[in-house]
Amino acid sequence: MCCCCPSAISALFCLWVQSGCNKGSVAGALTFFPPEPALYEFERHDKSGRVLGHNEEAPLDEETNENAANDEDNSSVGEIRSPDRSGPFEAPATHGQTKEKIKSPFEQLADQAVERRKRSKMRIARDSRDKKAGVSYRLLLDPRLQVPPHEDGSIHALKIPSPGGVYVAAVLYSVPPSRRSERTRIIIYSHGNATDIGAMFPLQIVMAHSLDCDVLVYDYSGYGESGGVPEEASTYRDIDAVYEYICREVVNQRTEKIILYGQSVGSGPCCYLAAKVAKQKKALGGMILHSPFTSGMRVLTPSRLLACLDIYPNIDRIKKIRCPCMLIHGYLDQEVDISHGQDLHKAVPDEYKRDPWWVADRGHNDITDGPGKLAEYIRRLRGFLESLERL
Numbered sequence: 001m002c003c004c005c006p007s008a009i010s011a012l013f014c015l016w017v018q019s020g021c022n023k024g025s026v027a028g029a030l031t032f033f034p035p036e037p038a039l040y041e042f043e044r045h046d047k048s049g050r051v052l053g054h055n056e057e058a059p060l061d062e063e064t065n066e067n068a069a070n071d072e073d074n075s076s077v078g079e080i081r082s083p084d085r086s087g088p089f090e091a092p093a094t095h096g097q098t099k100e101k102i103k104s105p106f107e108q109l110a111d112q113a114v115e116r117r118k119r120s121k122m123r124i125a126r127d128s129r130d131k132k133a134g135v136s137y138r139l140l141l142d143p144r145l146q147v148p149p150h151e152d153g154s155i156h157a158l159k160i161p162s163p164g165g166v167y168v169a170a171v172l173y174s175v176p177p178s179r180r181s182e183r184t185r186i187i188i189y190s191h192g193n194a195t196d197i198g199a200m201f202p203l204q205i206v207m208a209h210s211l212d213c214d215v216l217v218y219d220y221s222g223y224g225e226s227g228g229v230p231e232e233a234s235t236y237r238d239i240d241a242v243y244e245y246i247c248r249e250v251v252n253q254r255t256e257k258i259i260l261y262g263q264s265v266g267s268g269p270c271c272y273l274a275a276k277v278a279k280q281k282k283a284l285g286g287m288i289l290h291s292p293f294t295s296g297m298r299v300l301t302p303s304r305l306l307a308c309l310d311i312y313p314n315i316d317r318i319k320k321i322r323c324p325c326m327l328i329h330g331y332l333d334q335e336v337d338i339s340h341g342q343d344l345h346k347a348v349p350d351e352y353k354r355d356p357w358w359v360a361d362r363g364h365n366d367i368t369d370g371p372g373k374l375a376e377y378i379r380r381l382r383g384f385l386e387s388l389e390r391l
Helices: 006-018 023-031 062-070 105-133 197-211 232-249 264-279 296-300 304-309 314-320 338-347 371-389
Strands: 040-045 074-077 136-141 154-161 167-174 186-190 214-218 258-263 286-290 325-330 357-359
Touching: 040 197, 105 154, 105 167, 136 154, 136 197, 154 232, 167 197, 167 232, 186 197, 186 232, 186 264, 197 214, 197 371, 214 232, 232 258, 232 264, 258 264, 264 286, 264 314, 286 371, 314 338, 325 338, 325 371, 338 357
Parallel strands: 074 136, 186 214, 186 258, 258 286, 286 325, 325 357
Antiparallel strands: 040 136, 074 154, 154 167, 167 214
């Protein structure tokens, strides 16, 4: 469904009215496409270490009930393994197909919104029970993913609390103590659309090992193991919660050790947080924007009929940042034209500009594809990090 055609515009208008004139609901229907099924899951363990089923509740005891309010987060450290039971990685079996009525664009968007909110309520309820019961988590990856060796690092599967009872799923890969120093930084990675923690994990490993940085990748609300519904406002709450967790638990409030990395739609939360931190007059280590856009709706349609639904005003926020910023964009990008990245680079305050990387033979999602390009990607990122040392 093209969002410029009359039927689509009519459907979006109906959804806008049905949602109480909430632009977030409409923009969310157009912008966010969580992978179904997810390419990972969090295996749940009760306090004794027993593996819990998907819908199984962990037992509560009096001590747990007393101390639940004091728990800071649910996490575990351990090896990654593939699931050894039926789970979300297996497609459901079909026993014949029945003809379904073809739904109108409005009906499709309305059904999607209802399904997302139903899933959100179930996930919030389960995460809240898990919190009280002291459930811990272990990352399980889709067995089809090819993951580089990572024996010397530690993997933390996290559920980070955010406002509204939503828990943000995240994976923190920490470099080993032998490779840590006073200069060790942490990258908060806000991934692109139609992907999740599982799909990003192989690159997360490469970045951590090659750059000697801790790397945290999180899923937006409504993606993977995160609760909530994918909307612009929820992504801001997600990255706020992740940032506060990192400040408190990882860098001991030394915010200059934090690097924001936003790919595609992830550029929105990153520009929001960078501008917010600058307004608070706090230091931030830097920001890297990979295939970003100037604003969300301009990517979807040139029609100004939907201007009132525009989201992620990156072009306005990037002018307010107060940290070094590097832009990466492919000339062959057919999803977000390279002019978006170039305009953002021009808008960065001069003292915070860093050399951009305009990639001649790559598009939106393939900049790191192939050993040669991956090596150049790491070299460029390392150069950016080294430029921070010279400040």
